[in-house]
Amino acid sequence: MGHLITLSTSLNQWALDFQGNMERILQSIVVAKSRGATLRVGPELEIPGYGCLDHFLEGDTVLHSWEVLAKLLASDETQGIVCDLGMPVVHKNTIYNCRVIIYNCQILLIRPKMWMANDGNYRELRYFTPWTKHQQVEDHFLPRIIQVVTGQHKVPFGDAVVSTADTCFGVELCEELFTPASPHILMGLDGVEIFTNSSGSHHELRKLYTRVELIKEATLKLGGVYLYANQQGCDGDRLYYDGCAMIAVNGRIVAQGSQFSLNDVEVVTATIDIEDVRSHRAKSSRSMQAAQAKNYPRIEVPFALSVGKFEEVREDDMIGFLSTKTMEVRYHRPEEEIALGPACWLWDYLRRSRTQGYFIPLSGGIDSCATAVIVYSMCRLVAEAARKADKQVIIDARRIAGEPEDSGYIPSDPREFAGRVFHTCYMGTENSSAETRNRAKALASAIGSYHIDLNMDSIVTAVRSLFGFVTGVKPEFRAHGGSNAENLALQNIQARLRMVLAYLFAQLLPWVRGRVGGLLVLGSANVDESLRGYLTKYDCSSADINPIGGISKTDLKRFIAWAEGSFDLPVLKSFLDATPTAELEPITENYVQADEADMGMTYDELSVFGRLRKVEKCGPYSTFTKLVHEWGGFLSPLQIAEKVKLFFFEHARNRHKMTTLTPSYHAESYSPDDNRFDLRPFLYPSRFPWQFKKIDEVAAVLPDRTYLTTSGAETEADKSGLRNRSAKATYVDIANPAECRMPIETI
Numbered sequence: 001m002g003h004l005i006t007l008s009t010s011l012n013q014w015a016l017d018f019q020g021n022m023e024r025i026l027q028s029i030v031v032a033k034s035r036g037a038t039l040r041v042g043p044e045l046e047i048p049g050y051g052c053l054d055h056f057l058e059g060d061t062v063l064h065s066w067e068v069l070a071k072l073l074a075s076d077e078t079q080g081i082v083c084d085l086g087m088p089v090v091h092k093n094t095i096y097n098c099r100v101i102i103y104n105c106q107i108l109l110i111r112p113k114m115w116m117a118n119d120g121n122y123r124e125l126r127y128f129t130p131w132t133k134h135q136q137v138e139d140h141f142l143p144r145i146i147q148v149v150t151g152q153h154k155v156p157f158g159d160a161v162v163s164t165a166d167t168c169f170g171v172e173l174c175e176e177l178f179t180p181a182s183p184h185i186l187m188g189l190d191g192v193e194i195f196t197n198s199s200g201s202h203h204e205l206r207k208l209y210t211r212v213e214l215i216k217e218a219t220l221k222l223g224g225v226y227l228y229a230n231q232q233g234c235d236g237d238r239l240y241y242d243g244c245a246m247i248a249v250n251g252r253i254v255a256q257g258s259q260f261s262l263n264d265v266e267v268v269t270a271t272i273d274i275e276d277v278r279s280h281r282a283k284s285s286r287s288m289q290a291a292q293a294k295n296y297p298r299i300e301v302p303f304a305l306s307v308g309k310f311e312e313v314r315e316d317d318m319i320g321f322l323s324t325k326t327m328e329v330r331y332h333r334p335e336e337e338i339a340l341g342p343a344c345w346l347w348d349y350l351r352r353s354r355t356q357g358y359f360i361p362l363s364g365g366i367d368s369c370a371t372a373v374i375v376y377s378m379c380r381l382v383a384e385a386a387r388k389a390d391k392q393v394i395i396d397a398r399r400i401a402g403e404p405e406d407s408g409y410i411p412s413d414p415r416e417f418a419g420r421v422f423h424t425c426y427m428g429t430e431n432s433s434a435e436t437r438n439r440a441k442a443l444a445s446a447i448g449s450y451h452i453d454l455n456m457d458s459i460v461t462a463v464r465s466l467f468g469f470v471t472g473v474k475p476e477f478r479a480h481g482g483s484n485a486e487n488l489a490l491q492n493i494q495a496r497l498r499m500v501l502a503y504l505f506a507q508l509l510p511w512v513r514g515r516v517g518g519l520l521v522l523g524s525a526n527v528d529e530s531l532r533g534y535l536t537k538y539d540c541s542s543a544d545i546n547p548i549g550g551i552s553k554t555d556l557k558r559f560i561a562w563a564e565g566s567f568d569l570p571v572l573k574s575f576l577d578a579t580p581t582a583e584l585e586p587i588t589e590n591y592v593q594a595d596e597a598d599m600g601m602t603y604d605e606l607s608v609f610g611r612l613r614k615v616e617k618c619g620p621y622s623t624f625t626k627l628v629h630e631w632g633g634f635l636s637p638l639q640i641a642e643k644v645k646l647f648f649f650e651h652a653r654n655r656h657k658m659t660t661l662t663p664s665y666h667a668e669s670y671s672p673d674d675n676r677f678d679l680r681p682f683l684y685p686s687r688f689p690w691q692f693k694k695i696d697e698v699a700a701v702l703p704d705r706t707y708l709t710t711s712g713a714e715t716e717a718d719k720s721g722l723r724n725r726s727a728k729a730t731y732v733d734i735a736n737p738a739e740c741r742m743p744i745e746t747i
């Protein structure tokens with residue numbers, strides 16, 4: 001036998017919160033020891049927090065990290081257990097993203113990251129240099145604050161592995177797992193049996209599958225134990241790190257932590273038999289490759305991680321000798337991911353910003369409804385944690401709810417807690433309908449929010465009159481004979497005034513309720529609307545934070561349908577059945593404003609454009625050619641060309657709005673956010689004459705492959721449901737101004 005208890009952690013670290021981060025690290029080590037673990041692995045850069053971003057370039061961040069490490073080395077808690085810790089280290093004037101392996105007040109090895117995460121939200125190359133001297137080590141001369149604690153003057157720094165009396169372990173750092181030539185392959189062939197992976201990996205809908213597959217695959221062919229640790233929570237910006245610490249053995253997951261939780265510290269443990277790795281590796285073909293493997297520098301240490309084969313075993317130790325069984329990996333449905341990820345993020349944001357709650361303008365439409373249900377989901381998580389007597393959650397909840405620390409208040413009822421921290425407001429005008437007003441009210445009542453229902457016509461009229469008084473002309477709605485420009489301006493006044501009111505109420509509602517502090521204003525523009533620019537700049541789309549800004553309308557609708565049953569909120573059905581409308585124009589006998597008709601495309605189509613634009617990095621022409629393949633069964637090349645041109649025109653001319661998008665929870669592999677993610681210009685030649693001409697030329701000669709039948713026979717497109725999906729749109733022919741609500745030629 002060679003059994004050992006291993007342990008991975010999820011820590012809710014916060015960028016630059018050195019004190020809190022250290023306490024959470026220590027707590028995880030205390031738990032690790034109480035479970036008999038001999039090896040503890042923590043998240044990437046756990047000492048300063050992963051999301052310090054440009055602060056990694058400051059000497060202070062490195063200094064304070066060493067200070068924390070000195071305290072950890074000197075602490076009683078870290079004695080008798082190998083701890084794999086993360087921090088930035090400056091080696092020969094160059095900053096590296098490192099793991100520091102410590103044992104009994106000694107640094108065994110500093111292992112710098114070799115392959116950096118540098119796509120999407122990740123910009124590690126901006127702060128760190130990759131270690132390129134593979135399978136080599138150098139001396140690292142320690143700062144004096146460490147020397148006095150460990151008595152060491154220098155320690156090995158580089159790509160080495162640690163050889164204990166019983167096994168050998170090596171480090172793989174987050175992105176290194178995602179690369180085609182991952183270090184675990186060479187380490188495994190060279191006899192490394194345990195791999196640690198410390199990650200700063202963020203949540204995206206449906207991403208866990210990739211991570212789990214990579215972890216399983218890492219040890220399936222190769223054999224080995226994989227210890228995956230990750231940060232969890234909002235550590236200071238748009239990302240939510242989704243924990244899910246895991247332990248895998250020979251391609252099987254044996255332990256998995258939560259993906260979404262309000263826990264500050266979570267550990268997963270597993271009892272492993274190293275002999276299982278050895279027998280898995282006893283294959284001739286693997287041995288042939290292993291025999292040729294290049295030797296890793298080994299840091300030799302005299303202690304063992306496991307209880308040896310020949311050691312005497314006490315009866316009460318026997319439990320540790322039962323290897324942990326394979327488990328079924330738990331995946332959340334995307335709807336649940338929407339309910340839980342942004343809810344945990346909102347909780348961290350609320351407690352860490354030390355504000356008193358949230359405020360949202362509630363329109364009776366899907367988007368603000370989804371945002372409100374996510375806040376309700378946050379209240380449910382708080383209530384669940386409070387019922388389990390989670391001390392930190394109760395302390396935070398009391399402070400946020402304005403209760404004294406020793407009040408005895410337990411937020412165990414989500415609706416009651418929502419009534420204290422969540423504020424909703426319907427802001428009606430003469431264009432609002434009784435349906436939207438009632439829906440907003442019914443939702444507020446179902447989730448328990450503190451709801452206000454107001455009419456704002458007096459201020460809309462005041463602004464309109466002021467304009468008339470100053471200029472001598474009064475703008476009119478199109479329904480009353482006004483031009484497109486007048487019509488738009490009158491809509492935008494209403495929308496923008498709502499934003500002004502939102503901030504007023506958010507600032508003063510706690511005061512009205514006899515409390516101190518202010519509320520955070522939530523925005524609720526979804527990713528599709530932002531991409532298309534279908535929003536008024538600086539209206540309610542401008543807020544403090546937005547939990548749904550990275551989520552598509554299609555996913556939000558699925559989420560609401562799921563929440564109707566799972567959260568027991570029957571009122572949600574009425575939101576699903578309603579046609580999305582802005583209610584900014586007068587309703588007349590033959591005109592009701594409807595978003596999809598207004599935009600000239602469906603939300604489903606917008607999601608496709610979003611994917612092609614961001615994920616597949618397609619310009620207008622390649623979007624067109626891809627869509628001819630995707631949609632060619634039910635739309636002619638000419639129809640597709642018109643849609644592509646309309647999308648790119650609207651996207652380009654509205655891109656300036658994306659420079660002011662409210663910081664949003666990053667939930668997809670693309671985001672229109674100009675400040676962090678989508679680094680593109682915002683002044684475009686939006687009629688794209690060169691690109692559109694090429695699309696027109698190709699569309700004109702491509703055969704029409706639509707199988708539209710007049711006989712009513714079912715076509716391939718019907719069978720796949722694609723035609724229905726597309727047919728929901730009111731297609732706008734941008735070459736035909738009469739059909740277009742905002743013809744390009746006139747803008």
Ligand SMILES: Nc1ncnc2c1ncn2[C@@H]1O[C@H](COP(=O)(O)OP(=O)(O)OC[C@H]2O[C@@H]([n+]3cccc(C(=O)O)c3)[C@H](O)[C@@H]2O)[C@@H](O)[C@H]1O
Nearest residue numbers: 488491492495533534535536537581582595598656682683
């Ligand atoms: N290139 C450029 N760079 C920087 N800024 C630029 C700009 N071009 C215009 N601007 C500025 O932007 C302004 C125009 O933008 P903005 O004021 O937002 O107005 P605009 O985009 O013209 O109109 C708002 C649009 O959003 C729709 N909307 C509004 C509210 C709710 C809903 C809904 O149902 O969800 C839809 C509405 O139907 C309309 O299509 C200009 O007046 C100018 O100040």
Ligand SMILES: Nc1ncnc2c1ncn2[C@@H]1O[C@H](COP(=O)(O)OP(=O)(O)OP(=O)(O)O)[C@@H](O)[C@H]1O
Nearest residue numbers: 361362363365366367368425426427428524540582
């Ligand atoms: N009558 C209203 N009362 C309160 N807030 C409103 C009202 N109308 C709009 N808002 C706010 O402005 C945001 C944008 O309004 P818009 O009409 O564009 O709706 P939307 O983006 O389709 O969202 P929703 O689906 O929530 O209506 C809404 O999400 C909401 O926060």
Ligand SMILES: NC(=O)CC[C@H](N)C(=O)O
Nearest residue numbers: 117174175178200201202
């Ligand atoms: N911190 C990292 O190396 C992140 C790596 C990886 N792309 C992820 O999202 O998990």
